[in-house]
Amino acid sequence: MRLQTMHDRQRDIGDTPPEEFRKQLHELADWIADFRQGLGSLPVAPNDEPGAILAAIPAEPPEEAEPFEKILGDVDRIIVPGMVHWSHPMFLGYFGWTTTAPAILGEIITAPLNVNAMTWRTCPAATELETLVVDWIRQWMHLPPEFGGVVYDTASVGVMHALAVAREEAAPAVRKCGLVGAGAPAFRIYASEQAHSSAEKAAIALGLGDENVQRVPTDTQFCMDPSALRKMITSDIRDCFKPLAVIATVGTTSTASVDPVPEIAEICRENKMWLHIDGAYGAGFAILPENKSLTGGWREADSIVVNPHKSLFVPLDFSVLYVRNLERLRNVFTLVPEYLRGDTVEAQKNYMDYGIQLGRRFRALKAWMIFRSFGREGIAARLREHIRLANLFANWIKEDDRFELTAPVSMGVVCFRWLGSSRRAVPTNETRIDQLNSEIVENINARGRAYLTQTKLRGRTVMRIGLGNVLTTENHLHKAWEIVQETASELNCER
Numbered sequence: 465m466r467l468q469t470m471h472d473r474q475r476d477i478g479d480t481p482p483e484e485f486r487k488q489l490h491e492l493a494d495w496i497a498d499f500r501q502g503l504g505s506l507p508v509a510p511n512d513e514p515g516a517i518l519a520a521i522p523a524e525p526p527e528e529a530e531p532f533e534k535i536l537g538d539v540d541r542i543i544v545p546g547m548v549h550w551s552h553p554m555f556l557g558y559f560g561w562t563t564t565a566p567a568i569l570g571e572i573i574t575a576p577l578n579v580n581a582m583t584w585r586t587c588p589a590a591t592e593l594e595t596l597v598v599d600w601i602r603q604w605m606h607l608p609p610e611f612g613g614v615v616y617d618t619a620s621v622g623v624m625h626a627l628a629v630a631r632e633e634a635a636p637a638v639r640k641c642g643l644v645g646a647g648a649p650a651f652r653i654y655a656s657e658q659a660h661s662s663a664e665k666a667a668i669a670l671g672l673g674d675e676n677v678q679r680v681p682t683d684t685q686f687c688m689d690p691s692a693l694r695k696m697i698t699s700d701i702r703d704c705f706k707p708l709a710v711i712a713t714v715g716t717t718s719t720a721s722v723d724p725v726p727e728i729a730e731i732c733r734e735n736k737m738w739l740h741i742d743g744a745y746g747a748g749f750a751i752l753p754e755n756k757s758l759t760g761g762w763r764e765a766d767s768i769v770v771n772p773h774k775s776l777f778v779p780l781d782f783s784v785l786y787v788r789n790l791e792r793l794r795n796v797f798t799l800v801p802e803y804l805r806g807d808t809v810e811a812q813k814n815y816m817d818y819g820i821q822l823g824r825r826f827r828a829l830k831a832w833m834i835f836r837s838f839g840r841e842g843i844a845a846r847l848r849e850h851i852r853l854a855n856l857f858a859n860w861i862k863e864d865d866r867f868e869l870t871a872p873v874s875m876g877v878v879c880f881r882w883l884g885s886s887r888r889a890v891p892t893n894e895t896r897i898d899q900l901n902s903e904i905v906e907n908i909n910a911r912g913r914a915y916l917t918q919t920k921l922r923g924r925t926v927m928r929i930g931l932g933n934v935l936t937t938e939n940h941l942h943k944a945w946e947i948v949q950e951t952a953s954e955l956n957c958e959r
């Protein structure tokens with residue numbers, strides 16, 4: 465009786481009893497394996513009205529403890545059907561993001577370790593593993609050792625930190641006195657009209673103003689036009705702006721186009737500007753020896769961001785910002801309050817010094833597991849397969865004259881457009897074709913058989929797929945192509 469009471473009391477104030485926890489873990493292991501195995505037969509996306517998930521869950525917080533089985537049952541009943549399954553083999557949205565078995569294992573191991581990797585002392589292993597993994601990626605990207613990196617959640621956060629350093633170096637007292645106090649000039653940042661909107665977000669956060677992000681025109685391949693960049697800089701200097709930085713993109717969001725980094729680097733050098741390379745998607749492809757040329761000009765960059773969570777098979781979130789001489793980043797962000805002083809060891813890397821975040825997850829473990837499980841060769845083989853599939857899909861488009869390719873195929877990305885009828889036919893209303901392309905994507909996604917995205921190129925709506933999922937095979941892709949063709953014909957006939 466006494467034992468029973470203690471047990472109950474422990475239950476109320478402590479953790480789940482070990483034996484029960486063990487049983488739940490075994491159950492969960494089966495759940496995860498079943499989920500991965502059966503994923504391909506689930507709808508890729510739900511077609512519920514907004515609010516459907518909320519309506520299925522009690523609005524009031526639980527008063528009493530609920531059993532694990534009931535909670536897991538609700539995951540099956542409410543959460544899983546309410547998801548877009550980004551790991552589904554028919555998910556071709558964005559960059560075809562993936563997770564992998566080693567990644568899932570890495571995340572599982574990370575959970576019980578439960579560390580806060582803010583300083584070396586608060587977790588030596590997390591700090592040192594982060595340093596190691598970041599250096600592995602540096603080597604794969606052919607960056608010289610003077611580039612040091614730090615792991616953030618996203619590339620958007622990476623570019624913000626990079627531009628904060630650029631700002632501080634161009635107006636050295638901003639950290640201390642703020643923009644006004646430091647008498648900072650009106651800075652300008654340049655990025656191509658295809659570059660990601662994180663440039664503007666960074667400008668907003670840093671008090672630079674999103675209007676001061678100038679969009680540079682691109683050529684027919686959607687790559688930044690360096691002569692236009694040069695002209696814009698000259699004109700801005702004449703108008704008393706201070707050109708601060710250029711963001712060159714390697715793998716733009718819509719078409720995965722690659723800006724001419726060597727030429728842009730030269731312009732930055734001439735004008736003493738910071739060069740940031742946004743390789744969020746594309747930089748990972750440098751792991752392929754045949755892509756070495758992709759890295760031209762990278763050594764001259766001040767900073768470069770790569771998202772292994774986009775192209776190196778690490779699940780969200782894992783983004784690395786490299787800075788040539790990482791001390792430059794540290795100089796801007798180090799700040800040690802008294803309550804942390806005891807946990808900082810001067811000679812060691814304390815990652816809290818390299819950004820605004822104090823608490824930091826142990827992200828390096830999952831990356832370490834994936835990189836060791838696949839090896840460089842395994843990663844390269846998978847990327848090559850995605851490039852092959854993207855080109856195969858592009859060939860199918862070329863063979864069907866009701867569609868056209870709307871951008872060169874780059875990495876795993878294909879942009880294409882339904883023309884509404886044979887491309888040899890008399891040109892039809894472009895706005896109507898825009899609408900049809902958009903409807904095709906929406907219709908496919910709503911039915912949950914595949915998932916695509918849409919974007920605008922030169923003002924026209926196009927469909928877009930991204931290959932990047934380890935579960936997507938040629939058969940899946942062929943099925944997706946048939947779905948696109950069928951849906952396009954159906955919608956076109958309904959008009």
Ligand SMILES: Cc1ncc(COP(=O)(O)O)c(C=O)c1O
Pocket residue numbers: 617618619620621660662713715716717742743744745771783
């Ligand atoms: C080229 C590029 N840069 C930056 C980003 C922002 O990435 P994140 O979600 O990691 O902030 C994206 C997102 O798709 C992107 O495509």
